[in-house]
Amino acid sequence: MLTGIVISVSFLTGCCLILAGILLVAERRILNYGPCAIDINDGKKKLEVAGGGTLLAALAENDIFIPSACGGRGTCAYCKVQVAEGGGTVGPVEAPYLTPDEVKGNVRLSCQVKVRGDLNIVIPDELFSIRRFRGHVEHKRPLTPDIVEMRIALDEPAEIEFIAGQYIQLESEPYRGRDAVMRAYSVSSPPSETQAVETVIRLVPDGICTTWVFEILKEGDSVQFSGPYGEFRLSDSDRPCLFIAGGSGMAPIWSILRDMNEKRVRRPAIYFFGALTQDDLFYTEPLRQLEKDLPDFRYVPALSREPPDSDWTGERGLITEVLARQVPDMSEHEAYLCGSPGMIDAAIKVLTANGMPESQIFYDKFA
Ligand SMILES: Cc1cc2nc3c(=O)[nH]c(=O)nc-3n(C[C@H](O)[C@H](O)[C@H](O)COP(=O)(O)OP(=O)(O)OC[C@H]3O[C@@H](n4cnc5c(N)ncnc54)[C@H](O)[C@@H]3O)c2cc1C
Incomplete structure (x- = not known):
């Protein structure tokens, strides 16, 4: 009887062990997808990648850089690609960013697509020319209490081609237990400067990349970035321009x-720049110089929190109020906006209320 019980227990234990073994192997099969093939643009490029990661990361590892201003968090919706085959179903993170037509056309956020098998994707051809650059911090200097200008001299490749208005994706390094991230920063230098890129970076409290730039990164340190990205640029029209920006x-x-000045572009232009106080203004002298160099250019800084009794004689109030006061009819202008999403949304309301069609409004939200 006792022997029977012992045999049954041993038999059951054996079965459990075998089952656990089968499950373990099955799970390893699920987690370890092995090599997967990615066909890009009907065979223009074919990649073999390790499965399991995101499509965005798999492409970047193979030097194909899809714009992703949020660094893969599924919050900027810049990394859309058409996944013709193998992408699986649209996930809850990406669903809010896709229009019904995009879903029908198999457009996906590449940061949300997991490579679990062979994929067939379509991307714009110009993305093949985006490259990763290695450089070093040539200088980092404060412009205001929370904004620095950082100039990165290029080491490899030694030169970059870009269009004024485009941005790069800076890659931070791990520090103080925080992971490496990628963040978008617009290039502030003109395209004529091919051997370095200048950026204007505002410290975001507790922000991963900006804390790294402000507190860890030193002059001479190596940095990596990819680029250039983005469609924000001056149009070919000859309409008068309204430039509107705040902070970085x-x-x-x-x-x-600077590009307009170098190319002697003669479009009438007004630059409305919003800041809190005089301490938050920068590049004032070169902008005043530009008023002399470009005959039809005006720079209008406006301060929203400058103490009333200070020596400031310029515009006061929100940049949107100043804009509406100075340009009552905006129907013939084009507008170029950059800064926080809140400022841009408020400015778009003012522009359209004052006669500007949406097709004449261009912006980069620093979201
Ligand atoms: C096209 C484009 C161009 C840009 N150009 C510039 C530029 O020229 N200059 C510039 O300064 N910036 C620019 N930006 C913004 C820049 O890309 C970064 O978003 C910004 O610098 C913040 O990055 P960070 O890593 O420091 O902050 P993050 O770590 O991304 O954090 C941002 C904020 O979100 C909070 N946060 C982060 N994660 C979470 C979470 N899970 N839950 C709740 N809160 C969270 C943080 O506490 C912080 O307050 C641009 C953005 C875009 C899209």
């Missing part, structure tokens, strides 16, 4: 204005 939103506008 200065960066792409400053690149566009």
Whole structure:
């Protein structure tokens, strides 16, 4: 009887062990997808990648850089690609960012697509020319209490081609227990400067990348970034321009204005720049110089929290109020906006209320 019980227990234990073994192997099969093939643009490029990661990361590892301003968190919706085959179903994180037509056309956020088998994708051809650059911090200097100008001299490749208004994706390194991240920063230098890129970076309290830039990164340190990215740029029209920016939103506008000056672009332009107090203004002298160099250019800084009894004689109030006061009819202008989403949304309301069609409004939200 006792022997029978012992045999049954041993038999059951054996069965359990075998079952556990089968489950373990099965789970390993699920987690370890093995090599997967990615076909891009009907065979234009074919990759073999390790399965399990995201499509965005798999492409980046193979030097194909899809714009992703949020670094893969599924919050910027810049990394859309068409996944013709193998992408699985649309997930809850990406669903809010896809229109019904995009879902029908198999458009997906590449940061949310997991590589679990062979994929067939379509991307714009120009993305093949985005590259990863290695450089070093040539200088980092404060512009305001919470904004620095950082110039990165290029080491490999030694030169970059970009259009004024475009941005790079800076790659931070792990520090104080925080992971490496990628964040978008507009280039503030003009495209004529090919051997370095300048950026204007505002410290975001507790922000991973900006804390790294402000507190860890030193002059001479190596940095990596990819680029150039983005569609924000001056159009070919000859309409008068309204540039509107706040804080580090200065960066792409400053690149566009310097480019206009170098190329002697004669479009009438007004630059409305919003800041809190005089301490938050920067590049004032070169912008005043630009008013002399570009005959039809005006710079209008406006302060919203400057003490009433200070020596400031310029515009006061929100940049949107100043804009509406100075340009009552905006129907013939084009607008170029950069900065926080809140400022941009408020400015778009003012622009459209004052006659500007949405097709004449261009912006980069620093979301
Ligand atoms: C096209 C484009 C161009 C840009 N150009 C510039 C530029 O020229 N200059 C510039 O300064 N910025 C620019 N930005 C913004 C920049 O990309 C970063 O978003 C910004 O610098 C913050 O990055 P961070 O890593 O420091 O902050 P993050 O770590 O991303 O954090 C941002 C904030 O979110 C909070 N946060 C983070 N994660 C969570 C979470 N899980 N839950 C709740 N809160 C959270 C943080 O506490 C912090 O307050 C641009 C953005 C875009 C899209």
